Structures are given as structure tokens and as C-alpha cells.
Amino acid sequence: MKRLLSLLAFLSVGLAACGGSMNSEPRALTVFAAASLTDAFAEIGENFQQANPNVTVSFNFAGSQALRTQIEEGASADVFASASGKEMEVLIANSLVAKESSQIFLNNKLVVILPADNPAGIDSLEDLATSGIKIVLAAEEVPVGRYARDAFDKMNASFGSDFKDKILANVVSHEDNVKQVVAKIQLGEADAGIVYTSDAVAASDLRTIEIPIELNAIAEYPIAPLVESAHADLAEAFIAYVFSHKGQAILQKWGFDSPLQ
């Protein structure tokens, strides 16, 4: 039934678009996006608004898992951009997103961030296991928190089987989203954090330690229109913009990789 409705909505919207309504009356588009997309999507939103002067784009940036819950509990949104496939799959299973409409639009990987003056003297990944240093991670429910733990599993093979346990013993806080991890490191309250490379680009005052690709976890970000969106045409247009050369160039500027690479 919902599929039928969305099909009808799509058709009627298609007709409306032919009628030229897209360029006249003022319209609003609501995008729910992972916290790591904050800077890139803000820029994409501005460009999209310039290209469509009658459209106002508003964003809700939070941890993908929080956004997923909000959508499940009935928050009205038009587009969902998640930092992990898992949150999108839950929405697909609940018929809130049509399976075929979800597409991967970027890749992201992890990096270690340190305060500019590196108070704990961390120079390598192995140093993260030094007892007594303060590490801040995103909570396990947050995609980046899950990816970090996946990366530690891979590091166990290189640095010894208790490497992950040693790192987790150094964790002083499980933050609610990736930007909170960045803030705690910027304030110098903790010695090291694990975030996406894109977050390190956005916070250029931080030191970073690269994680080799074979030890890294690659995050694939899916984007999709929501079935119950009242602005399906705008949602499609926004997503098309994200996939366009301009959109992908903005994402790369903020440290993300295109999915095709």
C-alpha cells in the first residue's frame, strides 16, 4: 500500500514538476544527515538553495542512530543521509525507505586525532595502548564508534591480541556523536580520539595520525528519500545534486571520497 502511495506521489509530483511549480512557490526540504556531514552538507545546501531560489533546505545533523530513531518515531523528513548502511537497512525493513532508492554516495575512513600540543606524546597507533592516556570514542551505537572498534579488531593482528582491550581500557568517555569527540579533543580534555578523515579536515587545528588502509575501516554512506516525504521531487533533486560533479567536489573538499574510486 505504501509502495503504491509513494508511486502515486511520485507520479503526481512528476506532473507537478512538469507544470513548473518547482521554480515558483516557496518550498521547504528537510534533510536528516549524519553529524560527520555537517560542514559538507551545509555547503551543499547553500549551493542547492542558490540553484533553486524558492527552496529552503533545513538540516538535522546528529548521530545516524539518533536520526534513525527519530524517523522511526515519526519525525517528518524528506532525505536521510546515514553514516552507515545499518541504520538505512532498519528504515528499509520498516518500509520507511524504499530498498531500491538507497544509494552509496561517499566513502569515509578513520583517522586518529590529537590536541595540537599532543600532551600525551602519541606518535604512532601503538602508543594508543599506552596505559594511562585518555581516549575518547563515539559510543558503540554510533556508526563511527562501531567502525573504530572494527579497526581495533584488525589492529589486533598487527599489534598483539590484547591491543583492542588495552585501547578500550584507556577510553574515558563514549560520546554521542562524532562531533562531540572532535570537541573534546579540541578542548584538550582527552589525549586522542578516533573520527573520520572528513572531521579532521573540518578541524584543521588538530594533529592526526593516519591509519593504514589495511587496518582502517571504510565507512560507506547511503542516502535515500523517505517514503513519506511530502516533497519527493525536491528530495530526488537534492540527491541528484549530491551525486553531481559539483556535489561530489564539495564532499571531496571536506575530506570524503567518492564511492566510485
Place this chain on the structure above:
Amino acid sequence: MTWHIATLKKLSDSKWIFILPSVFILGLFLLPLVAVFIRSLNAEFFDYVFSEQALDALKLSLVTSAITTISAILFGTPLAYILANWKLKYKSWLELLIDLPIALPPSVAGLALLIAFGRRGLFGSTLDMFGISLPFTTAAVVIAQLFVAAPLYIRSARVGFSGIDKQLEEAANVEGANRWQMFREVMLPLTGKTLLSGAILTWTRALGEFGATILFAGNLEGVTQTMPMAIYLGFERDLGVALALAVVLVLVSVVLLAITRRLEKQERD
């Protein structure tokens, strides 16, 4: 006389002007709580309540809020006594300072605490030299709670001390009692219940503290993850856990508030 009766009749006709808005606002208070209870009542309710995460959070909440309440009494009672009895030049500014944490959004409190007592904070860097680092510790949870909740106790203790008959104090003075004796023998016994109800208000507020804690103390199970924090994160992981914990917190708050009301009533009688 007839005029009076007419007015009364008119009043009773217009009673709906009072009742309807009241019902609306009471509904706003009640319906969300009803919804939480209805949605949480399922077969897994007790599994959630007795899960390790929930018990850890409950224990941490009870311990930290108890420490907060005791600290509020130890530090707040002398301050309330001073405010009630001494003539101070800038007393109204002091009172404003004490009221401020009640009015401030907890996020402001958390940010301010972090900027002041964080490792790189204005005063935190000095603490750091002595090897003391507050953020991400249970002590930070208590400090955040004390900041937002202690003013409630100080306020009601001050009102309690102010209400004591001055003649009684003068009589004690004539008997040769010093300040400490007077405080212990006269003031405390007379204000005991007011102090207790103020302490319970502080306790309730400390139990519910969230905004300042998440910013200043972070979130780690068993160390800084109190019940409100577990509810917030549970909302994202598993709604069942969040709802079960919410019910527990509602029940604890109801019990504490009921005790407070009882004490206040006894005080009046």
C-alpha cells in the same frame, strides 16, 4: 446583599474559564507520563530494569545524588544561615548568584564547568599541576549536580532560617549562647523539616541532571553514565531500555516529592 449573590452566581457560570485551561495544562503534564508507562509495560520490562547497564546507571545515580545532597547540606546550610541572619552589603547580588544556576540551561552550566575546571580550563590547569583531572570522572558528575541542584536547598534553608522568631534568638542571646550554640540548639530543631524538604528537592534535581553532566563528565558506563544519560543513549540503541529506566526515574521522583509534600504539610500544621 443581592449584589453579592448575583456576583457569586456569575462566578459559578464562568467557572469553565478556570477549568478548561487548567485541564489543558494538566493534560500536558500527565499524558506523556501515561504514554511512557503504557509503552514500557511489556514482558521484557523487568529484564530491562535489571540489565547490567540499567543497574549500573541506577547505582551511580543514587550514589552521586546522595553525595551531592550531603555536600549541599554541609556547604549550603552555613551559607543559608548567613543570608538569613547577617546584614551584608551586597546580599541581593549573592542571592542572585545562588538563583542563577536554577535559571541557567544545564548546557550552559556544563560548558561553563568544562571551561573552568576542564584539564585546559581557567582553573583546571592549576588542578592539573597537582595531578587532579576532573572531566570524565565520577567527581565531575557530583560537581555538575551540585552546581545545578544545591541552590534549591540553599533557597529553602534560607527561607526556613528567616522564619524563626527574632525574639527567640534574642532570648537565647541573653542566656549567653554563642552563634554556634544558638544555631545548634535553636535554629536547627526549629527548621529541621524545612531543611529536609529542601534537601529532597536538591536530591530530586540531582537525580535528573543530564545536560551539564554529559558535557562536563562525559559518558562511561559505571563511571559517569547516570540514569538520565542511559535513557538518552538507550533511546538510540533500544527504546525498551530507555522506557524502563524512565519509568523507574518517574517512580523515584514521585516518592521523593511525596515525602517533601508530607514534610511541608507537617511544617505548616
